[in-house]
Amino acid sequence: MLVSSTELFKVARENNFAIPAPNFVDQNSIKAYIEVAEKLNLPIILAYAEAHEDFLSFDEALYLGKYYGEKAKIPAVLHFDHGTKKELIIRAIDEGFNSVMIDASMDSFEDNVKKTREIVKYAHLRGVVVEAEIGHVGNSENYRNNDNSASVYTTVEEARKFVELTNVDSLAVSIGTAHGHYKGKPAIDFNRLKEIRNAVNVPLVLHGGSSSGDDNLKRCATEGISKINIYTDLVTAAFNKVKNTKCNDYYELLNAQKEGMKECLEHYYDVFETKKFRQIITI
Numbered sequence: 001m002l003v004s005s006t007e008l009f010k011v012a013r014e015n016n017f018a019i020p021a022p023n024f025v026d027q028n029s030i031k032a033y034i035e036v037a038e039k040l041n042l043p044i045i046l047a048y049a050e051a052h053e054d055f056l057s058f059d060e061a062l063y064l065g066k067y068y069g070e071k072a073k074i075p076a077v078l079h080f081d082h083g084t085k086k087e088l089i090i091r092a093i094d095e096g097f098n099s100v101m102i103d104a105s106m107d108s109f110e111d112n113v114k115k116t117r118e119i120v121k122y123a124h125l126r127g128v129v130v131e132a133e134i135g136h137v138g139n140s141e142n143y144r145n146n147d148n149s150a151s152v153y154t155t156v157e158e159a160r161k162f163v164e165l166t167n168v169d170s171l172a173v174s175i176g177t178a179h180g181h182y183k184g185k186p187a188i189d190f191n192r193l194k195e196i197r198n199a200v201n202v203p204l205v206l207h208g209g210s211s212s213g214d215d216n217l218k219r220c221a222t223e224g225i226s227k228i229n230i231y232t233d234l235v236t237a238a239f240n241k242v243k244n245t246k247c248n249d250y251y252e253l254l255n256a257q258k259e260g261m262k263e264c265l266e267h268y269y270d271v272f273e274t275k276k277f278r279q280i281i282t283i
Contacts, residue, residue, distance in 0.1 A: 002069040005077045005099050005129055008043050009170060009203035009226045011280055018206075018221035018272040021045035021079060022265055023231040025055045028254055029238075030064050032261040034072050040266065042274050043075040045099075045227060049082050058088060066096045079131075081229070089119055093128045101172070105133035109158060116166040124167075131205055134162045135174030153192065160199045170203045170227065175220075177208035188216045190223060197224030205229070210236075214271045221272040228272055230265075237264035 005019075012019055024030035024046055037044035046069055048061040056064075065078040079099040080092035092100050102119040104112040116132040123130045135154030154173040163171060173196055176188040197204060203226035209217055210232035217228060241260025247253040269275070 001072060001075060002066070002078055002098060003043075003075045004127070005045065005079070005227075006169065008075060008077065008277075011277060012226040013203045015276050015280060016222045016224075017274050017276040018217075018225050018228045019043055019045055019274055019277075020265060020268050020272055021047045021081075021205075021227050021229045022234055022261075023047045023049050023052065023081060023229070024061070024064070025052050025235075027064055028258050029234070029261060030068050032258045033265060034068055034074075034076065036262050036265045036269070037074045037076070038072065040269055040275070040278075041074060042269060042277055043077070044072070045077045045079050047079045047081040047229065048097075049231075050080070050084060050088060051082060058091065062092075062096055086115070086119075090122065093119075093123050093126055097128065099129050099131065101131040101133070103133050103172075105136040105152075105172075105174075109134075109162070113162060113165045116162075116168055120167050120169075129169040131170045131172060132162070132166060132168045133172035133174075133205075133207070134159050153189065154196060156192070156195045156199050159196045163200045163202055168202065170205050171200060172205040172207050175206070177206060177212050188212070188220065190219060193220065193224050203227065209268075210234075217268070217271050218273065228268075230268055233268075234261045234264050237261055 008019060022033050024033060030046060033044055046065055048065060069076040069078045077099050078097050080097040081101050082103045083089040083101055084103050089100050089102055100123060102116050104115040120130045136152040152174060175193050204224055205227045206220050206225045207229045209228040209230040238257040238260040242253060242256045245256040247256055
């Protein structure tokens with residue numbers, strides 16, 4: 001069933017756990033994610049990134065997300081991720097995504113506020129929640145679906161001011177992660193996370209969760225982050241599963257990819273301590 005993330009994030013924030021937001025790029029991946037969520041009886045955020053239009057068109061993603069999200073036996077959020085094109089974000093709001101991200105994090109603070117506030121006003125009138133980013137989660141060396149921009153850490157004062165000026169529903173913060181693969185394990189600024197968590201009253205989001213280290217991600221989930229985005233680790237797990245599986249035909253190849261993603265996502269449900277949701281809410 002498709003639901004708003006509002007209540008899910010409220011529970012996550014109050015009980016110190018995070019909900020995974022894996023990016024789907026085809027039918028196989030979205031089915032894998034939902035199967036894991038249903039097996040564990042836990043919520044899922046089905047994220048489609050604007051940057052993946054070359055792999056999966058907006059129209060295809062919308063259809064897959066609505067079809068499988070509505071059929072899901074657990075709470076599912078259909079989220080449009082890292083939207084930079086206003087016209088596409090508006091389409092997402094109008095046509096069935098119940099959560100959108102406006103990413104103007106590379107703009108000036110003033111322009112980020114202006115663009116975000118405009119999307120928030122439009123989305124809230126239609127019952128859609130909005131995520132935005134202050135600071136900037138850049139890309140590590142091997143992330144190929146975007147530019148090579150570097151990270152800009154989120155400051156406490158800008159986070160507080162941004163939330164007040166935009167009325168945004170959740171806030172993505174930059175505290176040391178990056179999109180894609182790492183050469184080593186990132187150094188997360190947990191003091192900064194704590195300060196931001198105490199300064200704003202909205203759920204916090206972590207982008208670039210893949211390869212950040214289980215200990216880092218568990219601390220993020222239990223110390224203030226309510227949603228963690230993962231993608232690279234999932235497709236890497238799919239690739240590695242295929243490499244290590246003797247596939248005799250196309251169907252076995254697809255199944256191996258799916259099993260790799262499922263194993264990876266189930267692992268992260270454990271790392272993020274999402275199981276706390278089941279102890280609080282009866283689905």
